[in-house]
Each structure stands twice: as C-alpha cells, then as structure tokens.
Amino acid sequence: MNDFQQIADRVEIEALRCEFTDAVMMRDRARLAALFTPDGVLRMPDVPVEFTGREEIRTGGERLQSQWDFFVQNSHPGTIRIDGDTASGRTYMQEIARLLDGRSGQNFAVYHDTYRRTPQGWKFAERVYEVRYVDTTPLAGSAPGPDAPAPGSAGPGDARRAPGAGAAEASAAGAPVDFAAPAPAERLDRAVAALRANGFTAELLDDAAAARARVKDLIPQGASVFTGASETLRLSGIAEDIETGDRYEAIRPRVLKLDRATEFDRIRRLVATPDVFVASVAAVTETGSLVIASGSGSQLPASAGGAARAIWVVGAQKVVPDLAAALRRVEEHALVLETARARAVYGQPSAVNRLLVLNAEPRPGRGTVLLLREAIGF
Template identity: 50%
Template sequence: MSVETLVPDQTFAAPVLDGRLDRAAAALRENGFVVHVVDSVADARKLVGELVPGDQSVFTTSSETLRLSGIAADLDESGTYASVRAGAELPENDVQAVLRLGATAEYVVGSVHAVTEEGHLVVASASGSQLAPYASGARKVIWVVGAQKVVPDLETGLRRVRTYSLPREHQRLQEIGQSSFIGKILIIEREALPERATVVLVREEIGF
C-alpha cells in the first residue's frame, strides 16, 4: 500500500497509561538518558526554556511537537537564545547547506517517533538532517515526547513510524503540495556520555 492511500493507525494516537510511561522513563534512565516526566505540554515548554542556556548555539529540528508546543518559536524567534536557524545565512539554493545547518550546534532540541518501554528511541527522517546532531554532533540533545509515542518494544516502535507517523506527516505536507517518505531511521539504544541526552516525557499527546 502506498503512503498516499495509507490511513494512520489510530491505535498509536492515544497517550499511554502512567504505568507504561513510568516503565519507559525508568528504562531510559538505565540506558544513560536524563529523564523528566511532566504533566502537560505547557510544563514541557517551560522546562525546555530552562534547560537551554541563552549563550550556547541551539538548533531546533523540524518537528510538529516543537511547533505545536510553542518551543520552536521560543527558541528561534524570542531573541533570548542563540538560535542557529535565526542566525543562518545560507547560500541560495544550497540544499545540502540547509541539511547540515544543525550538525554541530551545541544544543539540539527535537522529538522522536517512538520510545520503547525498554528505553530505546526511534527517529525517522526523509533527509536525515536531524540524525547527525541527535547521534553525536550536538554537545547536548533534548527530546520532547508525547505519551502517545510510548510503545512496548522496538518492533512496535518501527511499526508506529510506518503506520502512524509517516501517514500523518504525509497528510500534513499534502496540504502544501508536498509529500513525505522515510529515507533514514535512527535507533538509539544507549547514551554513552553522561548528561548529554535528555528526554522530556509529556503525559499529554503532542506531535506525531
């Protein structure tokens, strides 16, 4: 079935119960991530504002979670932070320069498409532009993740990417005459560097 005709699997749309969220949080901590569990999107927005220093470069990835929560606007438009996007002067029509924009930012802020109860993260991308800073390029990484993205295991997480996140993103882009596809997938099982990677789990639904 093509992505154009695929209907999002709505079983992946509802926030999980607290017990499952707590299991994911505990497993993430065991795997080397700093974890915050917050009650609301507003709480997540406030927390991220406190976690990102004003004097360090910060790159916001393309993310409905960041856009809908207001976090992207806070970091890129308020003038309070050293936004890579706000300060970029890119050569005209240089697509690769755009894709490499956040590769070496001190901080990268974004989201993921699935968090497993085993403490693993799954991120899919068409271009892969956010994957390099997520994996190792950025000194600090902050992911904001809605409770509907928690799944039992990696197999379910990959299915969520293909049957829910991708169709939702494709539908969004079709409204502006574009389309989406999966070009690259990053699976993060552990974080080797202490305090490098932070996961903000939100008890509410936000993003795809």
C-alpha cells in the same frame, strides 16, 4: 557440640538463606548486604560479576536490580555441613526475569556457600552462583499491570480478551494499535526507568506547558540551538521560544535564509554540531530506546552525537512496548500524518528515507528526554 546446638545452627543458616531470597525479591539491597560478613564475597562468574564487602554487594546489587522489569527467585534447600564456627552448603535456584531492554528467560542455578558464625549470628562469608541451565526463550507472561492479562483470562487463540490487555500483545500479533492514545501511567514509568538505565536523563512531566518551561531551564542563554522540524515543538510553543527573540543563537532561522544549492556545506555544518539540539521522536520504547525517522536525514547527526546536548520532547502516545511496535508506529501512524502535512505545505508526500535508533546514551548527561503525560504531535 551437642545435638541441640547443631539443630539450632541448621535452623539459623536455613533462615539466612531464606532471608537472602526475600531481600532479593523485595529489592532490599541494604538488608541483602547485611547478610554477609564485612569481608564477605558474592561471586557470579557466569554474569560475570564479583562483589567484595558489604558496600560493593549493596551497590552492585542496586546496579543489577535497576535493569529488571521483573524478577522472581525461588530457592530450594540443599545441604548444610557445620564445622564449629564455619559451615558450607548449597542452595538450588529457579529464576525467571525480564530486563528493561526486553530480554527475558529462566534459569536453574546452584549457590555454593560458605558460612561463618559471628556475634550477630550466622552470615555468608562467600556465596558463589553457578548457572546449570539457561533458557532465553521470551517469556509469554508479564508483571501485573494495565497491559497484562488478568489472572484466568483468555489464553492464546481465545477470542476473549482481558480488560487492559493491550499494546504489547497487539504489537506482537500485528493487530491494529491506537498509536494516538496516551500510554497509561505504568507504561510511562517503565519507559522513564528504562531510559535512565540506558544513560539518558529522563523526566516525566504533566503537559506541554511544563515541558516548555523546562526547556527554558535546560538551555543556557546564548547557546546555539537547532530545532528539528517537529509538530510537538510547534504546538507546544517551544519552537517559537527558541527561534524568536535574542535569548539564543537560533540556527533554523539562519539556515532558512541560506541558499541550499550554493551554501549546502555551511548548512550541513550548522545543523550537525549545535550546542543544543531540540526535537521530538517518532517513538520511545518501554525498553528505553528512541526511534527517529527522517526524510532528508539532516536532523539525524545532531541527535546521534553531533550536538553537545540533545533534548527530546515526547508525547505520551509515542510510548510503545518494543522496537517492532516503534517501527509500526513510524510507518502506520507518523508517516501518514506527516505525509498529509507535507502535501499541504510542499505539495509532495513525505518518506522514511532515514531511520535512527538510539538504544543508549554513552555520555551521561548529554541526552534528555522530557516525556509528557499528555499526547502531542505526531
């Protein structure tokens, strides 16, 4: 093979490797898969995953990329050795990433490659990803958005703040946060994406009226339905829709007629295993977790898995960056408002005696979160 062909092959292989990084960064899974031969293999033993064939590479890449909040990959040229219609080489990687569950870090890695000449040009026959260094220290930066510091803005310790730098940093620092303010659109979108990645069915709706209509669509006529005590359900009219009329077998009105001293066991069974449980939550994190607080704990079994289906209606002000912020919201905001309500109705304060965190839904289709763009409830 002449020197010109060697040069041309090297240029084409280097372009192939650059195309891989671009397809990853642009989340173009179809293009990524097309860079491999039909029987090509992508191995990542340290993850660990292995995809064989273009379809597995495409769908596998989609599953991995659906977990990202953001991801940046920088590739650096390594060696290329050509042997006729096959070749081998290495590419050096530096990557930073944050997942939707909040984990983040950076790593340095090597791709060990085998290339094959095809009628469509050089393709990857095999690409093996070897991690050489991992640092899981939480990243201080963020993807650009309403909550991210503006480029060149004040750093840690500087009293100046960039416009839009908000809940995530304030929560981490323990500073006051307006837990009654609706989250902006980008944060709502992140929460919905994270909930879906964690197995929940999540829908973003405009307002309480839309949620009220959607709940009617989701609950089959004749179902036994337990409604958790919730200002969101009361203010939206959802509680009234379920607890009056004869469309459903409403459990709460039945329970209120039973004697708690002599019929406690019957009450316990009724509220723990309904066909459908409808309620709200104290907070939903941008990493896709639901946080539910309770004084008695009577509503928690249905949420945790006792109900065949669960529907949570959540106002936009309940979206917080992470679990730490969620717990602060429970103590500093929701409990304060619920205590005021409990004193007026029952003559005594409320308390957070039980706390449930739902990080994922192991039975896809069971749990539905209706996240609103407006604030409602506590």
